[in-house]
Amino acid sequence: MAPATAFHRALFAFLIAASRVSAQNATHASSPSEKNATVLILGGGVAGIIAARTLHEQGIDDFIVVEGREELGGRLINLEFGAPGKQYTVEVGANWIKGTQVCDGSANPIWELAKKHNVTTEPCDWFGSITTYDYNGYNNYLDVFNATVGAYTNATIAAGDRVAQQAVDLNLQMGYAIIGSASKTPQEAASIYYQTDMSPTETSWIASSWRHNFTYNPEAGGFSNANEMSIDQRGLSTIILDEAKAFLQPQQQLVNHTIGTIVYDEQGVTVTTVNGTSLTADYALCTFSLGVLQHYDVKFEPTLPSWKVEAIQSMTMATYTRIYMQFPEHFWFNTQMALYADRLRGRYPVWQNLDIEGFFPGSGILVATVTGDYSLRVESMTNDQVQADVMDVLQTMYPNTTIPQPLAFHFTRWNSDTIYRGSFSSWPASFVPGHSQNLRATVADRLWFAGEATSLKYFGTLQGAYYEGLNVAQAMAKCIQGDGQCEGLEPAKTVLNAEAYSV
Numbered sequence: 001m002a003p004a005t006a007f008h009r010a011l012f013a014f015l016i017a018a019s020r021v022s023a024q025n026a027t028h029a030s031s032p033s034e035k036n037a038t039v040l041i042l043g044g045g046v047a048g049i050i051a052a053r054t055l056h057e058q059g060i061d062d063f064i065v066v067e068g069r070e071e072l073g074g075r076l077i078n079l080e081f082g083a084p085g086k087q088y089t090v091e092v093g094a095n096w097i098k099g100t101q102v103c104d105g106s107a108n109p110i111w112e113l114a115k116k117h118n119v120t121t122e123p124c125d126w127f128g129s130i131t132t133y134d135y136n137g138y139n140n141y142l143d144v145f146n147a148t149v150g151a152y153t154n155a156t157i158a159a160g161d162r163v164a165q166q167a168v169d170l171n172l173q174m175g176y177a178i179i180g181s182a183s184k185t186p187q188e189a190a191s192i193y194y195q196t197d198m199s200p201t202e203t204s205w206i207a208s209s210w211r212h213n214f215t216y217n218p219e220a221g222g223f224s225n226a227n228e229m230s231i232d233q234r235g236l237s238t239i240i241l242d243e244a245k246a247f248l249q250p251q252q253q254l255v256n257h258t259i260g261t262i263v264y265d266e267q268g269v270t271v272t273t274v275n276g277t278s279l280t281a282d283y284a285l286c287t288f289s290l291g292v293l294q295h296y297d298v299k300f301e302p303t304l305p306s307w308k309v310e311a312i313q314s315m316t317m318a319t320y321t322r323i324y325m326q327f328p329e330h331f332w333f334n335t336q337m338a339l340y341a342d343r344l345r346g347r348y349p350v351w352q353n354l355d356i357e358g359f360f361p362g363s364g365i366l367v368a369t370v371t372g373d374y375s376l377r378v379e380s381m382t383n384d385q386v387q388a389d390v391m392d393v394l395q396t397m398y399p400n401t402t403i404p405q406p407l408a409f410h411f412t413r414w415n416s417d418t419i420y421r422g423s424f425s426s427w428p429a430s431f432v433p434g435h436s437q438n439l440r441a442t443v444a445d446r447l448w449f450a451g452e453a454t455s456l457k458y459f460g461t462l463q464g465a466y467y468e469g470l471n472v473a474q475a476m477a478k479c480i481q482g483d484g485q486c487e488g489l490e491p492a493k494t495v496l497n498a499e500a501y502s503v
C-alpha cells in the first residue's frame with residue numbers, strides 16, 4: 001500500500017468532515033462511497049478472522065480487516081527452529097488445543113478447525129508423563145505432585161460452593177490453602193504452580209475453576225480433559241489462515257497497518273494508522289490484546305468511558321515464555337514433561353521434552369518455561385544471559401552430566417512487544433463478572449470489542465478468541481441489518497463490591 005501523499009491526506013480530511021456532516025442525519029443512509037467500509041475489524045488474529053467470517057456468513061462483506069503485522073493469525077506464530085539441516089516448525093505462540101470433544105458432546109471449535117484443515121496434533125499427558133527434580137537434582141516427589149492434582153479438582157468444586165454462598169473470590173493459592181493444601185515446601189510450591197496455569201497468585205479461584213469446568217469437564221458443560229499439541233509443520237496458524245483463504249478477499253484485508261488513533265462518535269469511526277493513513281466506517285471492532293488496550297498504544301478520541309477504562313485496567317495481561325533449546329544429544333528425561341523445584345519460586349519450573357516419540361524424535365529439542373515476574377526478568381536480560389541462567393538450572397538438575405552447549409536457542413519477548421504487551425489475559429480475584437461485561441460492551445453504539453480477554457468462559461485461550469469473534473460479530477450483524485435500530489452490547493456500568501469500613 002503506497003503511503004498517502006499530503007494532497008490525498010488533505011482531500012481525505014475534507015471527505016471525512018463532509019461525511020460527518022451528512023452522517024448526522026441518517027446513520028446508515030450515508031452513501032458507501034463516503035466511507036471505506038461499513039465495518040473495520042481491527043486486528044487479524046483468531047477473534048478478528050472469525051468475526052470477519054461471521055459477518056460474511058450474514059451477507060455483510062463491506063468490511064476491512066486492518067492488521068499491524070505483515071501477516072494474519074495474531075498470537076498463532078510459528079518459527080523454523082534449529083541448526084541448519086535439523087530444523088523443525090515450532091510454535092512460539094499458542095500450541096495446545098485445550099479440551100477437544102467427547103463423543104458427540106460439545107466440541108472445542110479450535111479442535112474442529114484443526115480437523116477441518118488437517119492439522120497434525122499429538123495428545124499430551126501433562127499429569128501422567130512427568131519427571132520431578134529439585135535443587136539437589138533428580139528427586140521423585142510424584143506423591144506430592146499427585147496430591148496437588150487431586151487438590152485442584154477439590155478446589156474447583158469448592159469454588160462452585162463459594163459462588164453458591166456468594167462468598168468473595170480469592171486467588172488460587174489462597175484457595176489451595178483454604179482447602180488444606182498450603183505449600184510448605186518448594187516441591188509443593190512448584191507442583192501447585194504447575195496445576196494453576198503457572199500463576200497461582202495472579203489467578204482467580206472462581207474464574208479459573210469456571211474456565212476449567214467449561215474447558216475440561218464434560219459434566220459441567222466442558223469439551224474434554226484432553227490436550228492436543230500441534231506438531232504440524234505448516235504451523236497451527238493454518239487453522240486460521242486456511243479458514244481466511246476460503247472467504248477473505250484481497251480488498252478486505254490491509255496488513256502492515258498499525259493503528260494509532262481511533263476517533264469515534266454516534267455516527268461512525270475514523271481510524272488513523274501510525275503512518276497517517278485514515279479509514280472511515282460505520283463501526284469498528286477492536287480485537288487488540290488486553291495489553292495493548294492497557295498501555296494506551298491506541299489512542300481513543302474521545303477517551304473511553306470510565307467503566308471501560310476500569311474494566312481494561314482491572315484484568316491482568318500475563319506473560320508466559322517458552323524457551324526453545326536444541327542440543328546435539330539427548331541427555332534429559334524421557335517423559336513428556338518435567339517439573340523443577342528451585343528454592344526461588346518461578347525459576348524455570350516447567351520443562352517439555354520434544355525429542356520424544358509422537359513429537360519430534362531425534363530433534364534434540366527441549367523447552368523451558370517461565371511466567372509472570374520471571375518472564376519479565378528474562379525479557380530484560382540478553383539472550384546469552386538467559387541461556388547461561390537456563391544452563392545453570394540444567395546443571396543443577398543433572399549434577400553429574402557434562403551438558404553440551406545448545407546448537408540453537410530462542411525465546412519470544414511477548415511483554416516488550418508493543419503489538420501484544422504480554423501473552424494472554426489472566427483473571428485476577430478482584431475482577432468480577434461485571435468487569436468482564438464492561439470489557440466486552442459497545443461504546444457509543446460504534447466501537448465494539450472482542451478477543452480472548454472478553455471471554456467470560458474461556459479467557460486466555462484460542463476458543464475464547466473464537467467465540468468472542470463469533471458472538472460479537474453476530475450482535476454487530478443484527479445492529480447493521482436492523483436499520484439503525486442498534487442496541488449494542490450493554491455495559492454493567494457500575495461494578496460495586498466494597499463495603500464501607502467500620503472504624
Ligand SMILES: Cc1cc2nc3c(=O)[nH]c(=O)nc-3n(C[C@H](O)[C@H](O)[C@H](O)COP(=O)(O)OP(=O)(O)OC[C@H]3O[C@@H](n4cnc5c(N)ncnc54)[C@H](O)[C@@H]3O)c2cc1C
Nearest residue numbers: 043045046047068074075094095096259451452461462465
Ligand atoms: C506464548 C503463548 C502461548 C499460548 N498458548 C496457548 C495455548 O497453548 N492454547 C490456547 O488456547 N491459547 C494459547 N495462547 C493464547 C492464544 O494465543 C490467544 O488467546 C489468541 O491467539 C488470541 O487471539 P485474539 O484474536 O484475541 O488476539 P490476537 O491474536 O492478539 O489478535 C489481535 C491482533 O491485533 C493486532 N494488533 C495489535 N495492535 C494493533 C494495532 N495497533 N494496529 C493494528 N493491529 C494491531 C495484532 O498484531 C494481532 O494480530 C497462547 C498465547 C501465547 C502468547
Ligand SMILES: *[C@@H]1O[C@H](CO)[C@@H](O)[C@H](O)[C@H]1NC(C)=O
Nearest residue numbers: 021022023024025026027029
Ligand atoms: C435528513 O434526511 C431527510 C430525508 O433524506 C431530509 O428530508 C432532511 O432534510 C434531512 N435532515 C437534515 C438535518 O439534513
Ligand SMILES: *[C@@H]1O[C@H](CO)[C@@H](O)[C@H](O)[C@H]1NC(C)=O
Nearest residue numbers: 012015035036277278279280
Ligand atoms: C479510504 O477512503 C478514502 C476516501 O474515499 C480514500 O481516499 C482512502 O484512500 C481510503 N483509504 C484506504 C486505506 O483505502
Ligand SMILES: *[C@@H]1O[C@H](CO)[C@@H](O)[C@H](O)[C@H]1NC(C)=O
Nearest residue numbers: 001069070071254255256257
Ligand atoms: C509488509 O511489509 C513487509 C516488510 O516491510 C513487506 O515485506 C511486505 O511485502 C509487506 N506486505 C504487504 C502485503 O504490503
Ligand SMILES: *[C@@H]1O[C@H](CO)[C@@H](O)[C@H](O)[C@H]1NC(C)=O
Nearest residue numbers: 114115116117118119242243
Ligand atoms: C485432509 O486429508 C484428507 C485425507 O488425507 C483429505 O481427503 C482432505 O482433502 C484433506 N483436507 C484438507 C482441507 O486438506
Ligand SMILES: *[C@@H]1O[C@H](CO)[C@@H](O)[C@H](O)[C@H]1NC(C)=O
Nearest residue numbers: 127128129141142143144146
Ligand atoms: C501419580 O499419578 C500417576 C497417574 O497420573 C500414576 O501413574 C503414578 O503412579 C502416581 N505416582 C504416585 C507416586 O502416586
Ligand SMILES: *[C@@H]1O[C@H](CO)[C@@H](O)[C@H](O)[C@H]1NC(C)=O
Nearest residue numbers: 146147148149150151154181
Ligand atoms: C478431595 O476431597 C475429598 C473429599 O473431601 C477428600 O477425601 C480428598 O482427600 C481430597 N483430595 C485431596 C488431594 O485433597
Ligand SMILES: *[C@@H]1O[C@H](CO)[C@@H](O)[C@H](O)[C@H]1NC(C)=O
Nearest residue numbers: 156157159160209210213220
Ligand atoms: C465445577 O464443576 C464441579 C463438578 O461438576 C462443580 O461441583 C463445581 O461447582 C464447578 N465449579 C464452578 C466454579 O462452577
Ligand SMILES: *[C@@H]1O[C@H](CO)[C@@H](O)[C@H](O)[C@H]1NC(C)=O
Nearest residue numbers: 068255256257258273274275
Ligand atoms: C511506517 O513508517 C515507518 C517510518 O517511515 C516505516 O519504517 C514503517 O515500515 C511503516 N509502517 C507501516 C506499518 O507502514
Ligand SMILES: *[C@@H]1O[C@H](CO)[C@@H](O)[C@H](O)[C@H]1NC(C)=O
Nearest residue numbers: 136137138397398399400401
Ligand atoms: C552424582 O555423583 C555423585 C558422586 O559420584 C553421587 O554420589 C551422586 O549420587 C550422583 N548424583 C546423581 C544425581 O546421579
